[in-house]
Amino acid sequence: MKKVADILRANILIFFGALLFLLFVNYLAGAGTVLATGIIATVISLYYITIGILGIFIGNKLNKKVFDVISVCLFVFFIFIGNIFSIVDIAQAVADGARVGPTAWIVAIFGMLASLALLVFYPIAKFANKSGLKNLAYLFAGLFTLSLLTNILFDFQGFAINLGQIPFMYVAVYALFAIYLFGSLENGDAPAKEEPKAFEQKEEEKPEEKAEEPAPEEAPAEEAE
DSSP: OHHHHHHHHHHHHHHHHHHHHHHHGGGGGSOTHHHHHHHHHHHHHHHHHHHHHHHHHHGGGSOHHHHHHHHHHHHHHHHHHHHHHHHHHHHHHHHTTOOOOHHHHHHHHHHHHHHHHHHHHHHHHHHHOOHHHHHHHHHHHHHHHHHHHHHHHBOTTSOBOOGGGOOHHHHHHHHHHHHHHHHHHHHHTHHHHHTTHHHHHHHHHHHHHHHTTTGGGHHHHHHHO
16 A cells, blocks of 8 residues: 555656646746746756656655655745745836735735745654644645635735636646645654554553452462351
């Protein structure tokens, strides 16, 4: 089952990388922040496709913890940069007299902060493997996923998007990444759960020693009879 799960995770990276490439390759025809976004996204997408293919053929030779950290942090960093670009574009739009609601600022700033927090705590939680840090990583992973959701539900000006205007390509990309993100955190919990077994065995041995003590007390009772 573990090998099957590893293959599925590798396939998720391939699908995720392919969709990310198709989604942002057109940005290479733009200029300014659009072109910069396209270049970063194209390089990152090629990395995911490559790692996904390598995971199928030589998955046992790869350090999964290291590649989990790299794979997660690359996309989170991409979203972090994207939110900074959004803040710059919103400020420029406001300066040009465009109508921009406060929700646009909130969505962009919240996404930037959630990305930054996950960038800091995810690697620490993966390598430290402590329950407290792991819980923080889950928390910031949830907040980051929420920030991705708000990017889908609100447009550039901060107004809610109707059902027919939802970009389903973004939904697919974000959903695949969320599956990979939380899956990598769950896999990191496995080693920490094996440690308490030694303590449980010691506690089980103590009642056996106490159970043998009442045996000598039965002999005097027979003599009294």
